[in-house]
Amino acid sequence: MRILPDGDRAVLVELPGLEAMLGLYAALTAAPPRGVADVVPAARTLTLLLDPSADPAEVAATVRGARPGAAAGSAATVEIPVVYDGPDLGEVAALTGLTPDAVVAAHTGTTWRVAFTGFAPGFGYLEGGDPRLDVPRRGTPRVRVPAGAVGLAGRFSGVYPVESPGGWQLIGRTEAVLWDLDRDPPALLRPGVKVRFVRREP
Numbered sequence: 001m002r003i004l005p006d007g008d009r010a011v012l013v014e015l016p017g018l019e020a021m022l023g024l025y026a027a028l029t030a031a032p033p034r035g036v037a038d039v040v041p042a043a044r045t046l047t048l049l050l051d052p053s054a055d056p057a058e059v060a061a062t063v064r065g066a067r068p069g070a071a072a073g074s075a076a077t078v079e080i081p082v083v084y085d086g087p088d089l090g091e092v093a094a095l096t097g098l099t100p101d102a103v104v105a106a107h108t109g110t111t112w113r114v115a116f117t118g119f120a121p122g123f124g125y126l127e128g129g130d131p132r133l134d135v136p137r138r139g140t141p142r143v144r145v146p147a148g149a150v151g152l153a154g155r156f157s158g159v160y161p162v163e164s165p166g167g168w169q170l171i172g173r174t175e176a177v178l179w180d181l182d183r184d185p186p187a188l189l190r191p192g193v194k195v196r197f198v199r200r201e202p
Contacts, residue, residue, distance in 0.1 A: 001013060001014065001015055001016075001020075001024075001063075001064070002014040003060045003063060003064070005056060006047060009049065009050045009051075009052070009054075010047055010048060010049050010050060011047070011048040011050065011056055011059055011060060011063070012045055012046075012047055012048075013045060013046040013047075013048065013063055014044065014045050015044050015045065015046070016044070017044060018043060018044065018115055018127070020044075020068070021041055021042070021043070021044055021045065021046060021116070022041075022115070022191060022192055023068025023069060024046060024063070024066060024068055025039060025041045025046055025191055025192075026068065026069035026192065027066040027067060027068055027069040028046065028048070028063070028066060030069055031066075033048070033058070033059045033062035033063065034054070034058065034059075034062070035050050035051055035053055035054025035055060035058070035059055036048050036049070036050060036051075036054065036059060037049045037050060037051045040118075041115075041116040041117065041191050042116050042118065043115065043116060043125075048063070076193050076194065077111065077193075077194040077195070077196060078188060078189065078193055078194070078195050078196070079195075079196050079197075079198050080150075080159065080174050080176045080195060080196070080197050080198065081174060081175070081176065081197075081198050081199075081200040082107075082108075082150050082172040082173065082174045082197050082198065082199060082200060083172055083173050083174070083200050083201070083202050084100075084103075084104045084107075084171060084172040084199060085172060085173070085202060086149065086150065086151070086169075086170035086171040086172045086173065087170055088138070088151075088169040088170045088171060089103060089104075089170075089171045089172070091169060092133070092135055092152060092169050092171055095135045095136075095169075096132050096133065096135060098132065103133070103171065104171075104172075104199055106129070106130035106132055106133055107129065107130070107133060107152075107157065107171065107172075107197055108196070108197045108198060108199055109130060110128065110129050110130050111128065111194050111195070111196050112126035112127065112128050112129050112157055112194070112195040112196070112197070113126065113127055113128045113192065113193070113194050113195065114126055114189045114190060114191050114192060114193045114194075114195065115127040115156070115191065116191055117187065117189065117190065117191065120160070120161055120162055120164055120179075121161060121162075121179045121186070121187070122161035122162075122178035122179025122186070122187045122188065122189065123158060123159070123160065123161050123178070123189075124158060124159070124178075124187075124189030124190070124191075124193070124195075125156045125158055126156055126157040126158055126189075126195055127155060127156055129155070129157055131155070133152055133155075133157070134154060134155045135152050135153070135154075135169055136153070136154070136169075137153045137154070137167040137168060137169070138167045138168070138169060140167075141165055141166060141167030142165060142166055142167070143165055144163060144164075144165065145160050145163065145164055145165065145166035145168075145170065146160070146163055146173070147160055147161060147162050147163050148160065148173045148174045148175060148176070149166070149168075149170045149172075149173055150170065150171055150172040150173060150174055150197070151166070151168030151169055151170045151171065152168060152169045152171060153167070153168040153169065157197075159174060159176065159178055159189075160178075161178035161179040162179070172197075176188065
C-alpha cells in the first residue's frame with residue numbers, strides 16, 4: 001500500500017489489486033476516518049476526499065491501520081433484464097468466435113460484480129464475467145450512446161446510466177434505472193454488488 005497526497009484536499013491510496021481495493025473500501029466506508037468526506041474507488045486505488053478540518057497525516061495513519069472488510073453490498077445481487085439486440089452484438093460474436101446466441105449465453109451465464117464506479121453517476125465497471133467476452137473497445141467511439149445500453153470493453157461489462165459518448169461494444173439494452181436521486185442510495189450498482197443479466201425478449 002502507498003499513500004500519497006492528491007492535491008490540497010485528497011489522499012490517494014495505491015493498492016496491489018482489485019481485491020485489496022474492495023476490502024479497504026469496505027473498511028473505510030463502514031468506519032470513515034475522521035475528516036474523510038468521501039471514498040472514491042478505482043481498479044487499484046482509493047481517493048479519500050477530505051474536509052477542510054482533516055489532518056492528512058492522521059487520515060493516512062488510520063488507513064494504514066484499517067482491517068479489510070467484506071465488500072459493501074457483497075450479499076446483494078441485482079438482476080438486470082436485457083434485450084440483446086445491440087448494434088455491436090455481431091462484431092462481438094466475430095471477435096470472440098462465438099455465435100450471437102452464445103455471446104448472450106456467456107453474458108447471462110455468470111454472475112458479475114461491481115469492481116468500481118465512475119465515468120458517469122451510476123456507471124459500474126462489472127468484472128468476473130466469462131473470459132471469452134474480453135473484447136477491445138471500438139476503434140472509433142460513438143458520439144451518442146443511449147441510456148440503458150449494455151456494453152463490453154476489455155474484461156468489463158457495464159450499463160450506460162445516461163446518454164453520453166462512449167466506446168464500448170454495445171450488445172443490448174435495459175430499462176433498469178441505474179441512477180435515481182430519489183432512491184437511497186441513488187446508485188443501483190455499488191462496489192461489491194453482484195449483478196446477473198437476464199435475457200428479455202423485445
